[in-house]
Amino acid sequence: VTSIGPVDHILRAALPWRTAAELTECGKPQSDLANRVVTRAEAADRIRRLGKERASFGLCMTCWSAADRHQPEGRGADAVAVVARALTAVQFAAGPFYGREVSPQWRERQRLNVEFEGMVALVNAHRDEYDAYLAGRSETVSLDERRRRRRRPRAGG
Numbered sequence: 265v266t267s268i269g270p271v272d273h274i275l276r277a278a279l280p281w282r283t284a285a286e287l288t289e290c291g292k293p294q295s296d297l298a299n300r301v302v303t304r305a306e307a308a309d310r311i312r313r314l315g316k317e318r319a320s321f322g323l324c325m326t327c328w329s330a331a332d333r334h335q336p337e338g339r340g341a342d343a344v345a346v347v348a349r350a351l352t353a354v355q356f357a358a359g360p361f362y363g364r365e366v367s368p369q370w371r372e373r374q375r376l377n378v379e380f381e382g383m384v385a386l387v388n389a390h391r392d393e394y395d396a397y398l399a400g401r402s403e404t405v406s407l408d409e410r411r412r413r414r415r416r417p418r419a420g421g
């Protein structure tokens with residue numbers, strides 16, 4: 265317990281295929297923190313209203329700096345960054361060999377492997393829809409690119 269009392273923690277961005285974030289930016293399970301968790305938007309709003317100095321008394325500093333580092337405000341959700349962070353956290357997780365206990369990282373790694381297996385199974389079961397979706401997305405990207413090129417002023421005026 266500190267003189268400023270308990271602080272609120274900031275939720276991490278959820279993996280794109282999960283329905284909710286489970287960890288705070290500082291790595292605590294949100295289920296352990298009951299009412300002491302805010303979203304990134306809520307934290308940003310509080311900082312805007314109170315200013316950085318006053319907001320800092322009520323927010324976990326580890327969460328605050330991790331939120332800045334992993335997903336700076338205003339840049340929007342980047343699925344690659346969110347997935348990379350989750351995979352990096354379990355990259356070197358070792359199994360419970362030689363009588364070692366099962367670590368939370370190993371459990372999470374197993375869970376992610378099962379989720380990837382599920383995604384592959386779904387893609388294989390709906391291969392045509394998946395391919396059509398990707399084809400549609402790449403058309404959208406090339407259309408955007410063509411529009412952007414058209415808007416660019418020509419060299420030499």
Ligand SMILES: [Zn+2]
Nearest residue numbers: 273290324327
């Ligand atoms: Zn925290």
